[in-house]
Amino acid sequence: xxxxxxxxxxxxxxxxxxxxxxxxxxxxxxxxxxxxxxxxxxxxxxxxxxxxxxxxxxxxxxxxxxxxxxxxxxxxxxxxxxxxxxxxxxxxxxxxxxxxxxxxxxxxxxxxxxxxxxxxxxxxxxxxxxxxxxxxxxxxxxxxxxxxxxxxxxxxxxxxxxxxxxxxxxxxxxxxxxxxxxxxxxxxxxxxxxxxxxxxxxxxxxxxxxxxxxxxxxxxxxxxxxxxxxxxxxxxxxxxxxxxxxxxxxxxxxxxxxxxxxxxxxxxxxxxxxxxxxxxxxxxxxxxxxxxxxxxxxxxxxxxxxxxxxxxxxxxxxxxxxxxxxxxxxxxxxxxxxxxxxxxxxxxxxxxxxxxxxxxxxxxxxxxxxxxxxxxxxxxxxxxx
Numbered sequence: 001x002x003x004x005x006x007x008x009x010x011x012x013x014x015x016x017x018x019x020x021x022x023x024x025x026x027x028x029x030x031x032x033x034x035x036x037x038x039x040x041x042x043x044x045x046x047x048x049x050x051x052x053x054x055x056x057x058x059x060x061x062x063x064x065x066x067x068x069x070x071x072x073x074x075x076x077x078x079x080x081x082x083x084x085x086x087x088x089x090x091x092x093x094x095x096x097x098x099x100x101x102x103x104x105x106x107x108x109x110x111x112x113x114x115x116x117x118x119x120x121x122x123x124x125x126x127x128x129x130x131x132x133x134x135x136x137x138x139x140x141x142x143x144x145x146x147x148x149x150x151x152x153x154x155x156x157x158x159x160x161x162x163x164x165x166x167x168x169x170x171x172x173x174x175x176x177x178x179x180x181x182x183x184x185x186x187x188x189x190x191x192x193x194x195x196x197x198x199x200x201x202x203x204x205x206x207x208x209x210x211x212x213x214x215x216x217x218x219x220x221x222x223x224x225x226x227x228x229x230x231x232x233x234x235x236x237x238x239x240x241x242x243x244x245x246x247x248x249x250x251x252x253x254x255x256x257x258x259x260x261x262x263x264x265x266x267x268x269x270x271x272x273x274x275x276x277x278x279x280x281x282x283x284x285x286x287x288x289x290x291x292x293x294x295x296x297x298x299x300x301x302x303x304x305x306x307x308x309x310x311x312x313x314x315x316x317x318x319x320x321x322x323x324x325x326x327x328x329x330x331x332x333x334x335x336x337x338x339x340x341x342x343x344x345x346x347x348x349x350x351x352x353x354x355x356x357x358x359x360x361x362x363x364x365x366x367x368x369x370x371x372x373x374x375x376x377x378x379x380x381x382x383x384x385x
Contacts, residue, residue, distance in 0.1 A: 005070070005110045010060035016045050019060045019099070022072050024287075026101040032149045033156045034279040035287025044133065045074075045099075051241035052134045055079045059118050060099070063107050071102035075115035076133050077122055081236045089174065089234040090128070095119035095384075098132030100141075100161065108164040120384045128173070128381045130165075135234045136242075140176045140354070140377025141165060148374060151277045151310045151351050152253075154178065155377070162378070170380035174233060178353030179366040180374035183309070183338050187331075187369055195335045198328030205263045206332050208256040218247030220261060221271045221313075228270075228315030233356055234379075252301055253278060257340040258309070260333040262316075264325070272314040272333040274341065274350075276304035309341050309350040314362075321361065330365055 010019050020041045027033040045060065047053040058076035062069055075097050081090035097115040102108035119127055132138045138155040143162050150156040166172075186192065198204055209217045222243045229235050238246070253275050262270035281300040285293030300307075314333070316326045341347040352371060355362045 004065050005107060006064045007110065007114050008062045008064060010062060013046075015062075016060065017042065018069070019045065019062060019072055022062060022069050023099060023101055027156070030156065030158050032146065034149050034282050036282060037287055037289065039289075044137065050133075051239065051245045052078075052137075054239060054241055056133070058133060061111065061114050061118075063102070063111050063114075065103070065107065070104075071107040071111050072099055073097055073101075073111040073115050074099040074133060075118040077119070077124065078134070078236060080239075081135075084236060088232070090236065093123075093125035094128055094381075095122065095124035095126070096131045096133075097127055097129035098138075100130050100132075100157075100165070102161075102164065105164050105167065108161075109168055112165070112168045116382075116384055125384050126381060127384055128379065131379065135236055136238065136246075139234065140174075140379050143376050143378045144373075145178070145375030149279060149283070150375075151178075151308060152275050152279055153310070153312060154354070154375070165380060168382075170382045172378045173381045174379045175357040176354040176377040176379070177357060177363075177366075177373045178351050178375040178377075179355065179371035181350040181352060181369060181371040182348070183342055183350045184348040187335060187338065191331050191335065191369060194327055194331045198325075198332045201325070201328065203264050204325070204328060204332070205266070206260050206329075206336060207263065209254065209259040209261060211251070211254055211256055214251055214254060215244075215247055217261065218250070219243060220268050221273065222246065224268060224271050224317060225313060225315050227317050228321070230318070232359065250275075255304075257344065258337050260336060262329040262333055264320070264329075269320055270314070270316040270326075270329040270333065272311060272330075272337060274309050274311050274337050276300075276307040276345070276347075277310055277351075278304075280304070280307055304345060306346050306348070309337075309347050311337075311350065311352045312354075326361075331368075334365075334369065 043049045056078040058074050060074050063071035077095045082092055084090045102111055116127055130141050142157045146159050222238055226237050258274040260272050261268050281297055284296055316329055320326045352366055
């Protein structure tokens with residue numbers, strides 16, 4: 001270990017604030033990064049506010065050299081992840097690291113070694129990451145697509161972090177993709193035929209979410225999600241507290257005609273959420289609502305004209321997956337949302353993801369709508385010796 005590097009364990013509110021502000025300072029000097037709202041970032045690492053900590057524990061660390069803060073990392077353990085089957089990514093003995101930033105390779109090595117030692121002392125036998133903090137938040141390290149600014153709720157990291165992480169013995173265990181979609185033109189004829197066939201099926205109804213009844217719709221959506229994704233790599237169930245918390249957080253960016261629930265015989269069986277890219281306005285206000293940033297933010301939230309779109313989540317109940325009806329449900333929702341985004345908001349571009357590299361259903365959908373991979377994120381693991 002470099003004698004000039006020391007590690008501080010963060011144990012209080014002021015320390016968490018320094019941890020967040022250090023990450024913001026790293027982001028500020030990273031090309032194409034977008035400043036996020038500090039208040040939201042503080043909540044994510046606050047055990048009293050983020051319901052993730054209802055089933056997880058974490059230790060935050062800051063590295064110092066010659067009196068300067070030169071890096072940070074989290075080491076965390078999710079009890080629900082430990083209960084998952086090992087072949088789904090987590091499982092017994094798996095701890096995680098995240099919120100990784102470092103001035104140089106020496107600092108990176110000390111931080112990663114610190115996270116490993118903490119996890120091993122907590123009884124873990126494997127380290128997985130970067131995941132900050134939950135798989136539902138910002139998983140993976142950006143390894144392709146650094147020339148693009150990230151869209152809403154996606155991470156962004158310097159290109160040299162890849163070599164620093166891999167240089168400490170990590171092996172890539174999973175790749176996540178995002179897909180770029182030109183939505184200015186109608187979807188291909190095949191998609192249009194599938195949509196029309198679904199529209200002729202009297203059993204199928206696709207409706208907008210209802211903002212006045214958003215709590216109920218959010219619970220419906222996240223219930224479908226917990227079923228639809230339960231066999232996926234990296235899946236960890238969302239708790240009732242997380243469902244409620246997520247619903248509150250998402251409400252300001254929900255536009256009813258961009259989020260759909262599909263029903264079969266009156267029963268909700270599928271959903272698709274699309275969010276306008278709030279990073280567009282966060283760039284303009286430098287991630288600061290005050291003193292005047294709230295004005296353009298409020299205007300944008302009401303009508304996000306010309307905004308890019310991101311589809312972060314969609315799902316179909318397992319009983320309908322791999323069926324003809326699943327394709328109809330998916331493409332009907334995609335088509336309706338595309339028409340609304342283009343017609344009402346003059347949107348031209350969308351982004352689908354993240355998508356697991358081996359999620360054949362989602363990869364097939366991405367190919368069918370003629371999208372292309374524009375970003376790649378890597379998740380790594382390593383045994384703890």
